[in-house]
Every structure is written in structure tokens, then in C-alpha cells.
Amino acid sequence: MxxxxxxxxxxxxxxxxxxxxxxxxxxxxxxxxxxxxxxxxxxxxxxxxxxxxQTWKCTNVLQGHEASVNTITISPDGQTLASGSQDRTVSLWNLKTGKRIFTFFGQAGEVSTVAISPDGKTLVAGGFDNKISSWRIETKELICSFFYLNSPYSHSGFVSSVAFSRERRILASASGDQTIRLWGGYTGEFKRTLNGHSDTIWSIAISPDHQTLVSGSADKTIRIWSLNRLAQPRILSGHSSWVTSVAISADGNTLASGSTDGTIKFWNLHSGELLRTIESQSTEIFAVAMTPNGQILASGSMKEVKLWNIDTGELIQTLPGCSPVVFSPDGQTLLSGGNKGTIKIWSRILGGNExxxxxxxxxxxxxxxxxxxxxxxxxxxxxxxxxxxxxxxxxxxxxxxxxxxxxxxxxxxxxxxxxxxx
The missing domain is CATH 1.10.287.110 (DnaJ domain)
Incomplete structure (x- = not known):
């Protein structure tokens, strides 16, 4: 029948x-x-x-959030993932078993960004309550909230993105208030503010040598900032709409940017030269991530995830997932958003086919x-x-x-x- x-x-x-x-x-x-x-x-x-x-297969679907998953990150040892959701919670999961380890409650707004420190000991999250909070992963206890001067908040707008420098000396945060703020990676002490964007900053990334910070904004520009000296940022223009996501290659040479104009652009991080543009054929790109070996880029929209050959710009595969996207440290696992608050785990199939x-x-x-x-x-x-x-x-x-x-x-x-x- x-x-x-x-x-x-x-x-x-x-x-x-x-x-x-x-x-x-x-x-x-x-x-x-x-x-x-x-x-x-x-x-x-x-x-x-x-x-x-096809070279990637969905091996697990994690269920537990009651609303869409906005952000995902993986610990440096590749064992644990953290997710933040519109349901105002942050969850820790065992990447191997897919079981939820713990859920952090108490956020006053939806969670838009999470990060795990390079030593794997601290979880940081930010969202629409304009605050950044941190927890000890081992004990699950709250460490602190980050406060800007005498304000009870970290930013005067929602916190859109957070990123640790590799040696944890700095935690950077971006916001809808059009600023980037630098904090002590261990202490949470406010260091300084980077001003220049004229609209919401959607994404930030710090280079592997922790010398450079890159930001992408709704003002359609990318800015490259020095973390060690007070200097005006280099501005990269080329997108015709919001720059929603930026990612830096593991070797620190290449910058990838995704935009709601439907394109992905690759830039030389040192010179600012535009190397290649990919027309994704998706209406809007909300997330990009690169494998550690610099061979594959994943782009996430609200409807699908696409994998691209970075050297040639060719489409490798289209996956039934959605933004956000992140690769594991070994590049063999991809995490993406799924339907109804789920997280999809994709594994690379070597020598496999559809x-x-x-x-x-x-x-x-x-x-x-x-x-x-x-x-x-x-x-x-x-x-x-x-x-x-x-x-x-x-x-x-x-x-x-x-x-x-x-x-x-x-x-x-x-x-x-x-x-x-x-």
C-alpha cells in the first residue's frame, strides 16, 4: 500500500x-x-x-531545547559541545554519546552566543539580556557576570558574539550596540571598547596568533582590528548586505565571511585582498565555519547547510540542516542546527557514497x-x-x-x- x-x-x-x-x-x-x-x-x-x-552522514540528532538553537561550540578536546537557545538556556552535551550533561538556567533573554575557553574549563554565554555570564564546566557553578564600568550589563544592546583568544588572555564580545568590548579572559575585568561600526555587529573571530580581531556587521563591512596597539581598523567592503558571520583559518592566513546577500567571500587576512566569492544560491547566509585543515567550509542558512571546497569554490554537498554550524577540532564532525530546537551531528564518511x-x-x-x-x-x-x-x-x-x-x-x-x- x-x-x-x-x-x-x-x-x-x-x-x-x-x-x-x-x-x-x-x-x-x-x-x-x-x-x-x-x-x-x-x-x-x-x-x-x-x-x-555525499561524504557526510547524520549520525545523531540531539533533542532537549524547547526552541531554536542559536549557537553551538565544541570544547578544544572535542568531547563536549555547548548550545544556546531561544528557550533562554545553555546546555552541555557529550559529543560522543549525544547525552545532555547539564543545563544552565537563569538567562533573562534568549541566548545568542556561547564559547568554551581554550583550556576547556570555562563556559561563557551572552544574549538578549545584554549580559555575559561564565560558569565552571567541571562544577557547573556560576563564576561571574561581566559588567561594563558601573552598569549592571555587559553591553547596552544584546550580546551577539563572544570569542576567546587562544591563550585565554582576552575574551571579546560584540553587540547590537555597535561596539566590541575586550575583557580579561580569566578575571572578566573590562579592558577597552572598540568603536567604528555603524550598525549591529553580528560576528567576531580572533586570529590563532591572538594579534588580530575580525568583526562582521550589519553595516555591510568587515573590520580588522589589532589587539596589541591602538590603531584604526582596516575596513573590507564587498558585501551588499549584512555580514553575519566571520571565520579565520587555522593557519591564520584566510578570512571567510558570510552575508545575507547570499554570498561567501574569502579574503587574505594580512593584505585584505578578496580572493574568491561563492554564490551560495541560498537567500541568506547566517553562519560559516572552516575545517582545521582549511579544505572545507560549511555555510548555514535557515533552510540548509552547504559544504564547499575552499580551494576551488565547488559545492561538495547540501545537508538538511540549518544555521549555526561548527566543526570539531579534528574536522571529522560537523554540528548544525536542526528542526524544532534540535542539533544535528554529521560525521565524515571516507570513501562513502550516497x-x-x-x-x-x-x-x-x-x-x-x-x-x-x-x-x-x-x-x-x-x-x-x-x-x-x-x-x-x-x-x-x-x-x-x-x-x-x-x-x-x-x-x-x-x-x-x-x-x-x-
Missing amino acids: AALEVEEELEALKAQLPASSREVTENVSTASETQFTNPEIEPEILAIEPQPP FDSLSSGEWWEVLGVDSDAHPDEVKLAYRRLARQYHPDINRSASAISTMQAINKAYEEFLQKLSKAWL
Whole structure:
């Protein structure tokens, strides 16, 4: 019954295709009808470029937050992750088991940024209560809140981003009040304020040699600041909309920036030269992260996560996740946001292909949804995957096998749905 429902739905959609497209689809269906149910695609999908073989697989989905996850970070030893959410909590998780270790309550607003100190001992968070708070990870006790001069707050606007220098000498914070503030990384003592941006600062990053700080702002600019001397920042222009995320490569030579203009730009951090621009084909980019070896960049939007080859600018893979994104220290694990307050853990599959990675998960993992997702959401996810992996569009050798796995997952969902109606 489930297989019949899949075929009926796809046949109904098939009638919407142009005649030439139907001929191609029918030819493929005749040649391989014993291998997989032919998924239907909508006319505009024919312009999608072929996708390369999949190399990342969703290995776990962490559930616990009651609202969207705004920020994720991983400890330097790669064992623990921290997440901040719109539900006003910060959670610690065991990255290996996926179990939640502890939840910190008491935030007066949604949490927009978290960071773990380089020694792995301290967790810092900031958000819409205009405060930065810190906790000891081992004992889970509150250390302090960071106060600006005589104010009861850290900033006069929401805290959008925090970052430690590698040796923990400095904690930097950015805010909707258009300023960056520098604090003692151990003491929380206020050091100085960096002024210059004319709009909300969305993201900051500190170079590995802790000499340079980079900021991206809603004023459409990137600014490069010296942490050791009082000097005017170098200003990089090129984005046509908000600069929402900045990341510095592990070797300290390359800066990546993401923007709501839908582009990702790579810059030489030392000279400020624009090296490459990637058109992401997503409406807005809200997060970027680079692997430690400098080979892959992940970009996160509200709808998907994309992986890019940094050297060539080529798309490696599209994942059914969303912003935020962060790589583990060894570059073998990627964390991203998911649906309904979830966090998705993606693992790199060396030498794998679409079928290997898609066929080994539960139906909801294959389709990239929650196990209790609404039927309409599941159908949309199925259609999106069909658009991406249908052999008429995807020319990779494993496209047919991958489509088999996707159809099998959708059939399992329909079977579960039919049983629920009985």
C-alpha cells in the first residue's frame, strides 16, 4: 500500500512536467523500474546542477531545547559541545554519546552566543539580556557576570558574539550596540571598547596568533582590528548586505565571511585582498565555519547547510540542516542546527557514497526530519531530496541507489502513518 501511494503521488506530479522532460523521465523509468520508484520533480527543478557524491552522514540528532538553537561550540578536546537557545538556556552535551550533561538556567533573554575557553574549563554565554555570564564546566557553578564600568550589563544592546583568544588572555564580545568590548579572559575585568561600526555587529573571530580581531556587521563591512596597539581598523567592503558571520583559518592566513546577500567571500587576512566569492544560491547566509585543515567550509542558512571546497569554490554537498554550524577540532564532525530546537551531528564518511550513508539510517534521518514531523513536512523533505538526487539531474554513479534509499525511507513513513490511522 505504501509503495502504491508513493507511485500515485509521483505520477500525479509527473503530469506537470514539460513533454520533453517526461520523455527523459519515462526512459529512465523504463530502464530501471525494477530498481527504484521514479520520483517526480517539478518543472523548475530541471535547472539544478548535478550534485557530487555525499561524504557526510547524520549520525545523531540531539533533542532537549524547547526552541531554536542559536549557537553551538565544541570544547578544544572535542568531547563536549555547548548550545544556546531561544528557550533562554545553555546546555552541555557529550559529543560522543549525544547525552545532555547539564543545563544552565537563569538567562533573562534568549541566548545568542556561547564559547568554551581554550583550556576547556570555562563556559561563557551572552544574549538578549545584554549580559555575559561564565560558569565552571567541571562544577557547573556560576563564576561571574561581566559588567561594563558601573552598569549592571555587559553591553547596552544584546550580546551577539563572544570569542576567546587562544591563550585565554582576552575574551571579546560584540553587540547590537555597535561596539566590541575586550575583557580579561580569566578575571572578566573590562579592558577597552572598540568603536567604528555603524550598525549591529553580528560576528567576531580572533586570529590563532591572538594579534588580530575580525568583526562582521550589519553595516555591510568587515573590520580588522589589532589587539596589541591602538590603531584604526582596516575596513573590507564587498558585501551588499549584512555580514553575519566571520571565520579565520587555522593557519591564520584566510578570512571567510558570510552575508545575507547570499554570498561567501574569502579574503587574505594580512593584505585584505578578496580572493574568491561563492554564490551560495541560498537567500541568506547566517553562519560559516572552516575545517582545521582549511579544505572545507560549511555555510548555514535557515533552510540548509552547504559544504564547499575552499580551494576551488565547488559545492561538495547540501545537508538538511540549518544555521549555526561548527566543526570539531579534528574536522571529522560537523554540528548544525536542526528542526524544532534540535542539533544535528554529521560525521565524515571516507570513501562513502550516497547509498552507503542514506541507507543506514532511520527513515526520518534519511529524509532529514524529526521522527514526529508533520506529514506535510515529511512530504516536502522527500520532494526536496528527489529534486536533488533524481538521476535526470544528479549524474553521479550512485544516484539511482541513493534514490532507492530515499524512496524506501518515504515508504516506511507512509506505513507508519497508515498504522496510526487504523
